[in-house]
Amino acid sequence: MRTLHTAELLVAGVGSAPLRDGAVLVEGDRIEALGPFAELTERYPHARVRRWPGVLTPGLLVRGADTLLERTYYPDDPSETTELGTDPVSGQEALDALKMTEARWGNSARRGTQKLLARGVVAVTGRFTIPAVRTAVVRSGLTVLPPAPCEGLPALNPFAGRENAEEAFHGVLEPGAPARFAVFAVADLDALPGEGATTCVATVIGGRLLHRRR
Known part of the structure; x- marks a missing residue:
């Protein structure tokens, strides 16, 4: 149709x-x-x-999505946000405390890809090494491109570090x-x-x- x-x-x-x-x-x-x-x-x-x-x-395109999805944890709402808050969790010490498993990474990645889609993102760059994360990204519909240089820290906001909207x-x-x-x-x-x-x-x-x- x-x-x-x-x-x-x-x-x-x-x-x-x-x-x-x-x-x-x-x-x-x-x-x-x-x-x-x-x-x-x-x-x-x-x-x-x-x-x-x-x-x-x-x-829009977001660079460094492997950092956003494999080195950042997105708390489940509402079951985890009371304890962890609503902000993404990053940093090796904080992630170690969460005792991350592949299944937990996959669930987090699904929430992360939803946040990207909610920001107009259709493509990401990165190399995904956790199978459950890779599956979540593929199923999301996002196009995966090879790793590319990223100015500053990767961010969910595709306009971060951009001089104008067209760059994204x-x-x-x-x-x-x-x-x-x-x-x-x-x-x-x-x-x-x-x-x-x-x-x-x-x-x-x-x-x-x-x-x-x-």
């Missing part, structure tokens, strides 16, 4: 001119067309429509490209790094809506 995703502003890629009331038409796991919403609804009157607030952009883009939105994008509830692209990736309202990977803010 074709689906039209439309937002107040569409940015197709690095250097692309923002398109007011733009839309992306998805068929299966690929982008079939993009352009003004009014034109696409006329051409595809039977497409399902998803309306989003803010800015629709390519999905992964890929471009165009016909035939993978249907992999995110939508952020901000007024324009310039506002995104300051307001943060937690303004993400939707993340689509392979044409599937993998995150939707409630």
Whole structure:
């Protein structure tokens, strides 16, 4: 079934001119067309429509995800947050105290990948050595790329250390490209790094809506 995703502003890629009331038409796991919403609804009157607030952009890339998922523990809410708090746990001494097992790492990684999807992330770099973590990442739908240089400490926020939002883009939105994008509830692209990736309202990977803010 074709689906039209439309937002107040569409940015197709690095250097692309923002398109007011733009839309992306998805068929299966690929982008079939993009352009003004009014034109696409006329051409595809039977497409399902998803309306989003803010800015629709390519999905984001996070570097150093092996550190985020294999050397950081995400407490389970609510069973562990009373004791451990809600912040991620890192540092070898703190992790040793948790007596981490592979199963526990896998559960933590699932929570970690959910946090990444909730920030518009569609791809990560890193080399995963814990099988349960690797399985969690693959099942999440995130694209895994080889390790790459990371300025500063890896962070869940894809905009950390970036001068502008476009530096965090992964890929471009165009016909035939993978249907992999995110939508952020901000007024324009310039506002995104300051307001943060937690303004993400939707993340689509392979044409599937993998995150939707409630």
